[in-house]
Amino acid sequence: MRIAVVGSGYVGLIAAVCFAELGHAVICVDNDTEKVAALQAGQVPIFEERLPELLARHRGEGLQFSTDLHLAARQSEVIFIAVGTPQAANGEADLSYVEACAREITAELDEYKVVVEKSTVPVLTNQWIRRTLRFNGAIDENYDVVSNPEFLREGTAIEDFLYPDRIVVGADSERARAVLRRVYQPLIDGSYYSLPSCVPGPRDLTSGARYMETSARSAELIKHASNAFLALKISFINAVSNICELVGTDVQEVSAGIGADFRIGSRFLNAGIGYGGSCFPKDVRAFYKIAESVGYDFDLLQAVEEINEAQKLSFLKKVRAALWTLKGKRIGVLGLAFKGGTDDIRESPAISIVQSLLAEGCIVSAYDPAAMEKARQTMADHENLRFACDEFDAARGAHALLVVTEWPQFAGLDLQRLRQTMLYPVMIDGRNLFDLNQMASAGFHYYSMGRPVTEPKLAPRMDMEYK
Numbered sequence: 018m019r020i021a022v023v024g025s026g027y028v029g030l031i032a033a034v035c036f037a038e039l040g041h042a043v044i045c046v047d048n049d050t051e052k053v054a055a056l057q058a059g060q061v062p063i064f065e066e067r068l069p070e071l072l073a074r075h076r077g078e079g080l081q082f083s084t085d086l087h088l089a090a091r092q093s094e095v096i097f098i099a100v101g102t103p104q105a106a107n108g109e110a111d112l113s114y115v116e117a118c119a120r121e122i123t124a125e126l127d128e129y130k131v132v133v134e135k136s137t138v139p140v141l142t143n144q145w146i147r148r149t150l151r152f153n154g155a156i157d158e159n160y161d162v163v164s165n166p167e168f169l170r171e172g173t174a175i176e177d178f179l180y181p182d183r184i185v186v187g188a189d190s191e192r193a194r195a196v197l198r199r200v201y202q203p204l205i206d207g208s209y210y211s212l213p214s215c216v217p218g219p220r221d222l223t224s225g226a227r228y229m230e231t232s233a234r235s236a237e238l239i240k241h242a243s244n245a246f247l248a249l250k251i252s253f254i255n256a257v258s259n260i261c262e263l264v265g266t267d268v269q270e271v272s273a274g275i276g277a278d279f280r281i282g283s284r285f286l287n288a289g290i291g292y293g294g295s296c297f298p299k300d301v302r303a304f305y306k307i308a309e310s311v312g313y314d315f316d317l318l319q320a321v322e323e324i325n326e327a328q329k330l331s332f333l334k335k336v337r338a339a340l341w342t343l344k345g346k347r348i349g350v351l352g353l354a355f356k357g358g359t360d361d362i363r364e365s366p367a368i369s370i371v372q373s374l375l376a377e378g379c380i381v382s383a384y385d386p387a388a389m390e391k392a393r394q395t396m397a398d399h400e401n402l403r404f405a406c407d408e409f410d411a412a413r414g415a416h417a418l419l420v421v422t423e424w425p426q427f428a429g430l431d432l433q434r435l436r437q438t439m440l441y442p443v444m445i446d447g448r449n450l451f452d453l454n455q456m457a458s459a460g461f462h463y464y465s466m467g468r469p470v471t472e473p474k475l476a477p478r479m480d481m482e483y484k
């Protein structure tokens with residue numbers, strides 16, 4: 018099938034590459050000429066597992082990049098809109114890019130085409146797109162507007178797209194539903210998973226991925242409600258972690274016990290410094306605003322946000338409790354990305370913590386395996402901030418080492434070596450990466466989230482005693 022994907026951000030680029038992987042002829046359009054030129058030249062703009070491999074496989078073959086939206090729309094039978102929906106000043110999603118895109122493609126709807134919203138949009142956007150197309154002269158018989166939300170996570174985006182928990186297609190006409198079934202056919206019938214070249218995935222889907230057809234409105238709601246529910250799950254366990262601290266027990270034990278109930282499930286029950294990223298904070302706010310606009314006060318979501326903000330403050334309180342005063346203290350920071358496995362620092366709790374420490378007069382030495390470049394661009398030129406070469410460099414001479422992103426490699430660090438590098442044997446772990454006994458045996462004063470503080474089992478070396 019000939020498919021246009023408008024927008025080469027996270028969702029657009031991954032969708033375009035994966036549709037090409039499914040055998041379609043895809044044109045991915047963006048109005049950022051530099052970005053398109055870079056993609057045409059084979060550069061990979063985001064840090065994402067398997068993306069370089071799939072781009073190399075399809076670029077110039079089944080996948081073209083262009084700045085010409087009209088051409089792309091003219092040549093395609095399905096047009097996926099995957100442009101940004103940033104948060105407006107009032108918390109609502111700014112849909113002006115979606116509207117501009119709908120306006121522009123109208124001229125190309127001279128025969129039947131399906132316009133698909135792939136960006137995360139509020140419920141009823143489908144209706145607005147339809148209205149925009151009509152007001153700009155499109156004939157009703159020549160188009161349908163479908164909602165096909167994307168649930169991919171950064172870091173595992175390709176795998177999530179090709180091995181989805183479910184594919185949701187919200188369409189109000191059978192003609193459009195039939196077109197979308199053709200788009201996803203290799204995943205629906207499982208034929209993709211039998212190809213020798215198929216990207217390996219986390220589970221066997223040879224009998225086909227789960228495919229759900231709903232109304233357009235339901236599909237729009239499914240996307241916002243899913244993200245809001247996951248954010249709620251995280252805030253819930255973070256709230257429980259505060260109770261665990263107050264009664265002196267371990268949230269990991271509690272979380273394992275809760276998650277063992279299949280109705281609840283163990284995923285997204287890790288306590289920490291709160292969720293970040295380009296989706297959860299924006300989508301929780303947007304969903305609250307959508308509810309408000311249709312007359313429902315979804316104050317549960319306000320609480321989700323408040324708990325999330327409070328976690329960062331609770332972490333800073335731990336740093337203060339561990340170090341007494343902060344001004345002039347040297348702090349090593351492990352992690353800058355909003356989560357492990359990505360270079361994305363949008364709404365990263367790690368960045369906000371570094372900024373608070375700098376504001377308190379700390380001298381920060383930070384390291385992240387992937388997000389250094391992006392962090393440098395945002396926080397360059399602070400006299401008290403240094404970007405370290407690796408974890409041990411970040412820890413060197415530090416009064417405390419902070420873990421603020423859940424990179425798996427941090428959990429495997431040589432703790433003895435780390436401790437010997439530091440000035441004080443103090444670690445404050447916002448992601449619960451380490452075992453309490455392991456830290457005590459390694460000689461650390463170890464603070465984490467929702468778990469008891471542990472003191473070193475070994476006597477600290479004299480030369481490491483508080484200088």
Ligand code: UDX
Nearest residue numbers: 168169170171285286287289291292293294296355356
């Ligand atoms: C999320 C959704 O998971 C995805 O379905 C949607 O399409 C986009 O938004 P993503 O933003 O890539 O994906 O990150 P995710 O892996 O969901 O993590 C979000 C945040 O929650 C991160 O800051 C992470 O550190 C935090 N988190 C996650 C926790 O604090 N605890 C957990 O148990 C899980």
